[in-house]
Amino acid sequence: MPCLPIPTSNAPTLVSDMAASQHPPQTLAQKLVAKAAGKQQVAPGEIVTCKVDLAMFHDSSGPRRLAPMLERLGATVWDRDRIVLITDHYVPAYDDDSRKILQITRDWAKANRIRNFYDGEGICHVVLPQKGHLKPGLFAVGGDSHSPTGGAFGAYMFGVGATEMLGVVVTGEIWLRVPETIRMHWDGRLGAGVTAKDMMLFLCGKFGMDGGRYQAVEYAGSAVTHLSMQERMTLTNMTAELGAQTGLIAPDAVTRAFLEAAGARDVDTASWHTDADAAVDEHHVFDASALAPQVAAPHSPANARDVSDYNEAIDTAYIGACTGAKLDDLRAAAMVLRGKRIATGTQLLVAPASKQDQAAAEAEGVMKVLVDAGARVLPNACGVCAGYSEERFGENLRVISSTARNFQGRMGAASSQVYLASPYTVAASALTGRITDPRSVL
Amino acid sequence: MSGAVGRVWKFGDNLDTDVLAPGQYMKFGIDEIARHCLESVRPDFAATVKSGDVIVGGRNFGVGSSREQAPQALKHLGVAAVIAVSYSGLFYRNALNLGLVVVVCQDAQRINEGDQVRVDPEKGIINVAGALMQLACEPIPAFLMAMVRDGGLVPHLEKRLKGKAA
Known part of the structure; x- marks a missing residue:
């Protein structure tokens, strides 16, 4: 496979870039797929059928799509206890159509006696691990493109469409082409005011939205192991924007502590890592300490550049989504805004990713800091990010957002201009009314 | 499964799902979503695209x-x-699961708007403008083509489940 080019001079240093040769040792991705396929080992490119340990879906991709297909087939769910159903796209309902979608979801959960049903608790990718459903070694699918988030816990998790999910719900199986592994190795430590979000925007800028080639991206190195669990989730979450099938991080003590606190049992962190001499298809090394905050210009995450390249005026700052409004993201925004007010003529919208994160942020005083600074708090749901909710960005609005995708028209009017950045940078920009390097105001 | 000849609508890189199925219409059924398919980049598309x-x-x-x-x-x-x-x-997996033929062709951009093409996804051949130009595409793997030929995963499963019952 081709090596990728050396980065430009304003980028963190790429120390080595190589295509390794084949060896019998296995990557983390191979080990996870092999277990699910019931094999000792698998090779990249091989097509295998995997048994699914967990299937998660939400109100948009779930029952309203699955129920008519199940009925047509006269089939039932293969294992109701392996299903996790979460409402987040049409929460809160705002008209008859969205009310109906939520009602279908609730009725289906009841009729199928789905025990793992979380209604209005927050965004599925954040709620799933918070309720203790993920752990290393699992093979899981989600009815949403940001499902690679689960890979932060050493599980193989990827997104599928509703029809493919129907196949899983009926058979408990799914086919897969065993992925190659693209390793993103980050040495050093992130500087103050620089986050996992900046790492991912940087990678999107460098490799593009198809750089992941629908393979597995594995994040490693001291900068990754020093990240909190929620920051790691931001890495694997935005693997979707890199176009990989999944993103993975080898589990460790940080993973164990998070999962045990969430009620998961039998957390095995020892077995799930890439063997030292396993063949990876691409190996890229970066220096995290050299990374500046990143901002992606409209209308693609791949338009990421250093924050110093920007000085645009903004009228809206949005902190939301699975990728950008977890407790750690809210804390980051509060660090910038403590004791301050946002600029006149600027609005700050905050949609905490889950009820649990919002409650923790309230207990810590983080929500009070944000509200005192002028934030308007929105429900714990996908909100403006998905473009499904009542709240949408208006004509010609200039927005800086901690979300994952700034496709033209996704979050509102086609004329709105959405810049992507970390919660630090979004908060700093709300403070000044212009795209601002958070390190200048921290 | 060599299809009939069809007229080409040409687009560029990174054509996204949100343009194909805009978020604000996702709460509706496929009739309404399809009416707005590609409207932000080709407002005339949904009204004028023809079967085939x-x-x-x-x-x-x-x-x-x-x-x-x-x-x-x-x-x-x-x-x-x-x-x-x-x-x-x-998108690739979703398309095949719904019975839509999607083929990978390195030379896709040599095909022009309005060209008449015929795609043979099993042989991996695209005939452009009669047979004036022939392009190679990656054949769809046989086990997936079986599903596409049935019309997608649901009819394919229906057949399999009926087979078991019989």
């Missing part, structure tokens, strides 16, 4: 969301096949 027409795209076709209404809207409007340099993995 073919979409040609560039790199990373269908990037974005897992929403399968993106390929479903194309199929609903009668699109017979998509030819692109590469696909988002999610």
